[in-house]
Amino acid sequence: MPFARAILSGQQMTDSLRDPIVMFFAGVGIPILAALNAQLGARLGSPAIAAAILTCTACIAALIYWSFFEHSSSIANVFAQPKHLFLGGVLFAFYIVSITTIAPRFGVGNAVFFVLLGQMVAAAVIDQFGLFGAVQNPITAMRGAGIAMMVGGLFVIQQA
Missing domain, CATH: 1.20.59 (Chorismate Mutase Domain, subunit A)
Structure with missing residues (x-):
């Protein structure tokens, strides 16, 4: 950090x-x-x-x-x-x-929501395993909670 x-x-x-x-x-x-x-x-x-x-x-x-x-x-x-x-x-x-x-x-907001969701999942997997030459940054409980909150926040934004 x-x-x-x-x-x-x-x-x-x-x-x-x-x-x-x-x-x-x-x-x-x-x-x-x-x-x-x-x-x-x-x-x-x-x-x-x-x-x-x-x-x-x-x-x-x-x-x-x-x-x-x-x-x-x-x-x-x-x-x-x-x-x-x-x-x-x-x-x-x-x-x-x-x-x-x-x-x-589909709407710009909806489309970007799913793009962001895909980015969150892919980034977490890439970091976890250090794929494609990226620095390995394992998903700890704290990071996992943060990712889950971001995904949850994206979901809440779409429900409003």
Whole structure:
């Protein structure tokens, strides 16, 4: 809990707050992305084309970020990577097409609720076993209770 310790001790507040703040705003962006892309898909009459546009726009934005902030990395290094690591792109496409297709008829809130539920379950399993090179962080009773409260909170939000 480096974040909580830093808050309690007052040390390195800006460094320890940066990552949670960025991730908070990334989370804020998910339902906005879903709503905007669902609207684009409806207007175009094709969720797949809307997803492709979103993906191309994201690719351009990532390349712009790379060109300004990551000069030490090389695109040539891409081809040396294990091919299974590129399945993340397939999962990204699946998420974009599914949220763009389903959110207009199921509701953005409902769609994002199930996305968050899936994220909670997958993150807990990945952390528990250290899958995909992630740091192993076993589910203790306290962590399990926290995850259960978050899942319960998501459920309560949907019932209101």
